[in-house]
Amino acid sequence: MVIQTIGAFFAVISFALVLELPKKYVVLAGGIGAAGWLAYLLVVAAAGSVTAAAFLSTLLVALASHVSARMFRAPVTVFLVAGILPSVPGASIYRSVSYMITNEPELSSHYLVQTLQISGAIAMAIFIMDSLFRLGQKK
Amino acid sequence: MNDKLLVETAVLAGEIMLISGAEIFRVENTIDHILRKAGRNTCEAIVFSTGIFASLNDPSIEAITVARRVTVRATNLNRVYLVNDVSRKLCGDQMTVEEAYERLKEIQTVMQYSRWLKNAGIVGVSVFFTLLLGGGSRDFLAAAITGAVLAVAMEASSRLRLNDFCMNGISAFLIAFTALSVERFLLPGIKSDIIIIGAIMPLVPGVIFTTAIRDTLNGDYASGTARMMEAVVIALSVAAGVGAGIRLFQWIMGGLIW
Numbered sequence: 367m368v369i370q371t372i373g374a375f376f377a378v379i380s381f382a383l384v385l386e387l388p389k390k391y392v393v394l395a396g397g398i399g400a401a402g403w404l405a406y407l408l409v410v411a412a413a414g415s416v417t418a419a420a421f422l423s424t425l426l427v428a429l430a431s432h433v434s435a436r437m438f439r440a441p442v443t444v445f446l447v448a449g450i451l452p453s454v455p456g457a458s459i460y461r462s463v464s465y466m467i468t469n470e471p472e473l474s475s476h477y478l479v480q481t482l483q484i485s486g487a488i489a490m491a492i493f494i495m496d497s498l499f500r501l502g503q504k505k
Numbered sequence: 506m507n508d509k510l511l512v513e514t515a516v517l518a519g520e521i522m523l524i525s526g527a528e529i530f531r532v533e534n535t536i537d538h539i540l541r542k543a544g545r546n547t548c549e550a551i552v553f554s555t556g557i558f559a560s561l562n563d564p565s566i567e568a569i570t571v572a573r574r575v576t577v578r579a580t581n582l583n584r585v586y587l588v589n590d591v592s593r594k595l596c597g598d599q600m601t602v603e604e605a606y607e608r609l610k611e612i613q614t615v616m617q618y619s620r621w622l623k624n625a626g627i628v629g630v631s632v633f634f635t636l637l638l639g640g641g642s643r644d645f646l647a648a649a650i651t652g653a654v655l656a657v658a659m660e661a662s663s664r665l666r667l668n669d670f671c672m673n674g675i676s677a678f679l680i681a682f683t684a685l686s687v688e689r690f691l692l693p694g695i696k697s698d699i700i701i702i703g704a705i706m707p708l709v710p711g712v713i714f715t716t717a718i719r720d721t722l723n724g725d726y727a728s729g730t731a732r733m734m735e736a737v738v739i740a741l742s743v744a745a746g747v748g749a750g751i752r753l754f755q756w757i758m759g760g761l762i763w
Contacts, residue, residue, distance in 0.1 A: 380629025
């Protein structure tokens, strides 16, 4: 789990290079991403649900992003976009396709539904955090 | 104050932000804030994912309206951040309109990382994703090879100005094919599935998806739906590419062995 979290840290930093994240926030974004992935792994270990894990880890990432954005007076997107990378359901998309090819339609549609569920969970988590942070904000 | 230059500055700021992948709400907000500095009766900004309209009007002046079409898109969070900073300073009177305009012109071309570093980033994503998904040292090595192939494919398609759909499809195809070949001929026993998953991560539309959600929440349904659609199309092209790669590999191997 430690190695996986370290992997997440460097994966997010590498992705930050591709997205041209401002230099001074690269390490922070990596930290947010790694924390999110650690939360993901812990929830999977505790509850066994990938969707719940994606939801809770994105909630954590979104919270950390909003707090950092306010602390450093930078747009939220800067931290959010890189941080949620590990939870994006690339694995489910891949498995869905690969089972479609090996002619196992049941497994394939299982992973297709999982892809949609995870995307929905991520969307919901970002939604909730955005709404919470908008409370009482002047237009 | 020079109204014309102010409108020009506002639209330029919006254009950079929109191209760099900011949410619609942020773009409109930025243009609006800058336009309001003029102190005119009406200032409006309408932004879609494909273009910007901004207008400044007052009984005492002739209306100034600027439209800008945006065709390219390249995520660049640094530019979003810098433009945000300029608009903050401009509205806080720490910067004149002329200075802001000059600064925005600079921001338009600013690049923090070289091409090589970006390609290293692509390789890095696939390599470290293998770790993240629980791969070992052999998987790590295989992911480096696959990631390098992806970086070359992306670099080549951007030089050829290939459209996004084909670029993603072809890159995903090469990823699947390379990963399976490496497993077969170079490093037997590696987990080719997590290597493929890691390598497709730079292609999977996580960024667009995130922006789509935030646009929708902000009530920009037109842009939200457009971006959601974009994310779906990209995901499909990646899926099709990976599928074709696996199938072709199986087919070739089947022909050679039996």
